[in-house]
Amino acid sequence: MCDAPFFPPELEREIFETAAELYPETILPLLHVSRRVHDWIEWIQYRTVTPFGTLSTCPAQVLLDAIQSNLKPESFFRDRVRHLHISGFNREALEVAPKLLSACNAVQTLRMTIDADQIQPELILPALAALKLRRLSAYLKFIFAGSVPDCMPVLTSVTHLNIFDWLPSSPATNDQLSSWLIQFPVLTHVTIRHDSVPLARNILGLCKNLQVLIFLQQEWHKHRKREGIPWPEDDRFVWMLTKSAGKEKDWIIGSNGGMDFWISAEIFIVKKRSGEIKPSSRCWIERTDKIGCEYFTDDTR
Incomplete structure (x- = not known):
């Protein structure tokens, strides 16, 4: 690592953060430039987490290893992880999904490509209920597998729902979807x-507030x-x-x-x-x- 600055700190930080934002594939090499650059852009590294690191996002395994290392305070991941995809095809991530959701409880966008055949809903729903999501992509049969009061907290902030x-x-489908959708009080966007x-x-x-x-x-x-x-x-x-x-x-x-x-x-x-x-x-x-x-x-x- 090289620690000798070439520009004023404010300008240097803006350069590296902009590079990491626009070109996420550069984040890993940038982390090794210097200690100060590492500290500046590490928060960007964990912002979007996917099962296998698609499009230079953070792989779930990297996040899991970081959480389980206990080298960072709990607030570290809460403040950094904003977009999270939990997949049924990533067995290890699925098994520790409750811990993953609990550690990243400030997630704004959640994608869950899992169903009740892959994990028991009651293992995830308590951690899910603690989130204040804006966007949710999931199987509603999984979300509503438990009682409505159990999952109600997570529904109150969702504006974008991808079913x-x-x-x-x-007619039964109409009734079923109606009973689900009325549980989302601020819903503006729905995809079916x-x-x-x-x-x-x-x-x-x-859904009178629906825009799309x-x-x-x-x-x-x-x-x-x-x-x-x-x-x-x-x-x-x-x-x-x-x-x-x-x-x-x-x-x-x-x-x-x-x-x-x-x-x-x-x-x-x-x-x-x-x-x-x-x-x-x-x-x-x-x-x-x-x-x-x-x-x-x-x-x-």
């Missing part, structure tokens, strides 16, 4: 993997013409055909302020309300809209 469950089209227009109408009528409702589709029905795609006559609703929305890469980009499917939908809705979207009845993003290039519909006619 992984695929639920069949039926579904295609039922009656369900969309039900959700939009139920996205129905994610992997592909349009091969015989369906886009002009015939039904919609609930509400400009808060967006059909979205995508191969990446909802995946970890998109979650990482969105968690760190980049263009994700929610921002794409917000921009589309603003353009629609201003009359820029033609025809005005269109409720899907196309390539020519130049909004979030990953979220357009290909012409399959």
